[in-house]
Amino acid sequence: MLTREELQTAQDFLAAAEQEFALGNLEAGSERIGDAAVAAVRAVVKRRGWPCENGDDLYKAAKRLDEESGDGMAIQMGLRAARAGVGRVKHGLMEPEDAWADMISVRHFIGLLQELAD
Secondary structure, three states: OOOHHHHHHHHHHHHHHHHHHHOOOHHHHHHHHHHHHHHHHHHHHHHHOOOOOOHHHHHHHHHHHHHHHOOOOHHHHHHHHHHHHHHHHHOOOOOHHHHHHHHHHHHHHHHHHHHHOO
C-alpha cells in the first residue's frame, strides 16, 4: 500500500481539481486531474525504482504495471483518459457533470495503483 506521503501529491492535485470544478473552472480542474494521475503512477514507479524521467518512461511504466496486474490496459487507459480531459474542455465536449465523473474515475484509478504498490 502506498504511504500517505507517497500519495500526498496525487491527493493534493485531486483537492485542487475539486476546488476548480466547484468554481466552474473546467479546464484548470481537468489539468489537475491529469496531474493527479501522473503523480500516482510516479509514486508507484519511484517506489519500485523504475525510471520515470519523461512521458515515455511514464507510459512504459504504465504498460509494465498493466502486464503485472493482468488487468488488460487499465493503467495505460486510465492515465490517458485522465490526461484527455483538457482537450475535451477546449473542444467544448465537457459539461460540469462530466468533470465530476472524471474525479470518480481518477479516484478509482489511484485505488488500482495502490493495490499494485505492494
